[in-house]
Amino acid sequence: MTKVRVLVADDERVVRDGLRVLLGMLPEIEVIGTALDGTDAVRQAIAAVPDIVLMDLHMPNCDGVEAIRQILRVRPSVRVVVLTAYSDDDSVFAALRAGARGFLTKDAGAREIFQAISTVLAGDAQLDPAVQRRLVDAIADGARIGVAGAASGRGGRPSEALGALTPREVEMLTEIGAGLSNAEIADKFRISQATVKAHINHLLAKTGMRDRAQLVACAFREGLVT
Numbered sequence: 001m002t003k004v005r006v007l008v009a010d011d012e013r014v015v016r017d018g019l020r021v022l023l024g025m026l027p028e029i030e031v032i033g034t035a036l037d038g039t040d041a042v043r044q045a046i047a048a049v050p051d052i053v054l055m056d057l058h059m060p061n062c063d064g065v066e067a068i069r070q071i072l073r074v075r076p077s078v079r080v081v082v083l084t085a086y087s088d089d090d091s092v093f094a095a096l097r098a099g100a101r102g103f104l105t106k107d108a109g110a111r112e113i114f115q116a117i118s119t120v121l122a123g124d125a126q127l128d129p130a131v132q133r134r135l136v137d138a139i140a141d142g143a144r145i146g147v148a149g150a151a152s153g154r155g156g157r158p159s160e161a162l163g164a165l166t167p168r169e170v171e172m173l174t175e176i177g178a179g180l181s182n183a184e185i186a187d188k189f190r191i192s193q194a195t196v197k198a199h200i201n202h203l204l205a206k207t208g209m210r211d212r213a214q215l216v217a218c219a220f221r222e223g224l225v226t
Helices: 013-024 038-048 064-074 089-098 110-121 129-138 167-177 182-189 193-207 212-221
Strands: 004-009 029-035 052-055 079-084 102-105
Touching: 004 013, 004 038, 004 110, 013 029, 013 110, 029 038, 038 052, 038 064, 052 064, 052 110, 064 079, 064 089, 079 089, 079 110, 089 102, 102 110, 167 182, 167 193, 167 212, 182 193, 193 212
Parallel strands: 004 029, 004 052, 052 079, 079 102
Antiparallel strands: none
16 A cells, blocks of 8 residues: 655644654554754655645744745645644635645644545645634635635625536535535435546636635635535
């Protein structure tokens, strides 16, 4: 079995060591290194090309957001999951703009971290549930992280983005907004996961959204989920 290669970046040694031990208990994970700040994370990620970087945000020398930008500029295949004590709006938005595909707080357990890693590697986004709800509430107008189609359909006619969707695509968007995984959506509609992924690709193309996190925001903005 090929293990998922993970680089851990955090300026606190106790956190780095703890994550190495915690993730080392999972047979699917190989921690290939630990970085003590953003500069070190960039250097190691570019050299070793891990599958996943678990990135703290507030670090000296080069913070996590800038480190994400630099890593993805050189190694776009690397996926970044933020693991931080800070879940304020500015931190969330900045990390997503920089290219992070997951956002967890440090109270996440080993299996939650592994689930986020698996989801991000599969091409989806994974946000801590509390962060996801606050995110969609805060960006209801679509302005702060560049969500397309900012005009709201809530309480009136559907926006242009929503009006372009088929009835099934609207159903898919609703379930994505409700937090269902691809497997759960496939089971609910009795279709394959490949078909679900095809619908999601169509949703991304038609709405101009970048990833699943923005589709969730779109579903809330359009009043499909409350």
